[in-house]
Amino acid sequence: MTFIPSRQAALARLTAFTPRMGRDYASQRNYDRPGHDDVSRLSPYLRHRMITEDEVLRACLGTHSPSAAQKFVQEVYWRTYWKGWLEHRPSVWTQYRAGLTQALNDVQTQSGLRAEWEAACAGDTGIDCFDHWARELVDTGYLHNHARMWFASIWMFTLRLPWELGADFFLRHLLDGDPASNTLGWRWVGGMQTVGKTYLARPSNISRYTEGRFKPEGLAAFAPPLDGYPNPDRSPLPTSDPLPKGPVAVLVTEDDMTPDWLLDQLDVSQIAYFDGTAHRSPLHTGAKLSAFMAGAKDDLLARIGTVTVLDTADDVANWAKDHDAVAMSYPPVGGTADVLPDGIAKILRPYDARAWPHATAGFFKFKDKIPKLLGAYDDQPEML
Ligand SMILES: Cc1cc2nc3c(=O)[nH]c(=O)nc-3n(C[C@H](O)[C@H](O)[C@H](O)COP(=O)(O)OP(=O)(O)OC[C@H]3O[C@@H](n4cnc5c(N)ncnc54)[C@H](O)[C@@H]3O)c2cc1C
Incomplete structure (x- = not known):
């Protein structure tokens, strides 16, 4: 199973899987079969926003009735919910x-x-x-x-x-x-x-x-809850910074690799790209992940033209100092956000700004808001 690191490959996978996002998905999604044809395998693309949740939800709801699409739509919103929950409790x-x-x-x-x-x-x-x-x-x-x-x-x-x-x-x-x-x-x-x-x-x-491929013996028969930190109280959600006026340098990271929605709103003087994947772990990342991200970077450069590539967080800080105004798509809680310098205007995608305020407690409470979140599609051409 290979994942081609390009937006075109992501869109092709979306097209291929859309017919299966309805009742097929709901009944087959739990089977771990070789090849994984019963699930979308869109996550490497969604994770880096090489395609967006908006594009995936629209494709699904354009083909299936809301009731047939329900399970798939909910799964897409799990990603949104987890991100919103962590933004409340960084x-x-x-x-x-x-x-x-x-x-x-x-x-x-x-x-x-x-x-x-x-x-x-x-x-x-x-x-x-x-x-x-x-x-x-x-x-x-x-x-x-x-x-x-x-x-x-x-x-x-x-x-x-x-x-x-x-x-x-x-x-x-x-x-x-x-x-x-x-x-x-x-x-x-x-x-x-x-x-x-x-x-x-x-x-x-x-x-x-696994349809009998595995019949493990000797697994633990009990799962007592692990000790851990209690869930902290919620802190206020991040708000979107105002869009800078005049010429703006834009920083793109691996957290949002379809930045057109932001570029279209700004007077862009320069674009730089920083891949913070190495900050996911204190140890080295695996060869497959490194190769996927290298390909995703090449694809981004081919799509958006001349881009300055910044290799380290220090390079980002030095580059940002050279510009009066710098903006970027809001970097969610994680290793990349941890190493970015202050002073960059962070602009929230409307999709996140609508959904995250509802990710306050458990998923079941959030799930009740999905029809309302999807209702926005009736009056907005794009939720970005
Ligand atoms: C211990 C553990 C660790 C996980 N780590 C990650 C991770 O690092 N990154 C990650 O993207 N997902 C993670 N997941 C969630 C989930 O397993 C994957 O998103 C999913 O398997 C991706 O495969 P798919 O695209 O074929 O999913 P599909 O079944 O086709 O689902 C469609 C989309 O819905 C979203 N989705 C589906 N299930 C979940 C879920 N349980 N939580 C959040 N979003 C979901 C994904 O964006 C996915 O692409 C983890 C789950 C567990 C239990």
Whole structure:
């Protein structure tokens, strides 16, 4: 399975999968089958906004009735919800990074832990399904959603490894590695997100949804919630900075690789690109992810013309100093936002500005707002 790193490839995948976004998706999406034809595999493109949620939702609702499309639409909004939830509570990302630093220190000083962690990442634990998924992740940069849930559960409750090391393993290799969906997905499995509610990987469930490819033995039979930080109180959401007037230098990052919506509103003097993927983890990112992001950069440059490529966060700071006004698409909570200099006008996409205020509590509360969010499509030509 390969992911071609271009917007054209993303649009082609969208076209190919749109007929399957209705009842087919709802009934088949939980099966982890070789090739993963029952799910869209759009996430590496959505993650970097090589295509937007708006484009995907429009394609879906243009082909399927609202009731047939319901499940797929909800899944697309899970990404939106997780991002909005983390924007309300950015300290959860900071705490994850602190926990990861501690766990990586422990790996240096505890040889037993180090050996177990290395075996888990290498797919060398003796648990055949887990080993298969570890290798699939490294080889392809993708895992099915159900496999991510089983893998995280086995990592935490059977292998009893620190969850931050597992979340980091995902972020180093997933082509769609995302601070919000990944951190909160791991916290959800471990019972820290929905407090007290964990996800246990059951052999019967794995056998059913892999159609008998795997029948693991010896998995943990219980999943007691992990200790973790309680969910912090909400802080105010970021607001969009005003659009700068006059000539503006625009910074594009890997968080939003279809920047036309912003460029169209500004008097653009120069464009620069900074890929912050290396800041997803303190360790090196995997070869598949690096190759995907290199290709995505070339595709961006081919689409938007002359761009100054900035290699490091210091380069960004120095470049920004040379311009009176700098603007960018708002960088969501994560490694890239962490290293950007102050003084850049951060402009929220209207899609995020509409949805994030509703991501205050659990997904079920957010889900009730989806019809209202979709209703905006009736009177707006584009939600960007
Ligand atoms: C432990 C764990 C870690 C995860 N880490 C990431 C991550 O780093 N990056 C990431 O993008 N997703 C992550 N997910 C969510 C989910 O597994 C992927 O988004 C999904 O598998 C992507 O495949 P797809 O595009 O074929 O999905 P489809 O089933 O075709 O869904 C369509 C789109 O809906 C969104 N979506 C679907 N399910 C979810 C979900 N559970 N949460 C958020 N958005 C969803 C994605 O944008 C996806 O492209 C994680 C889930 C778990 C349980």
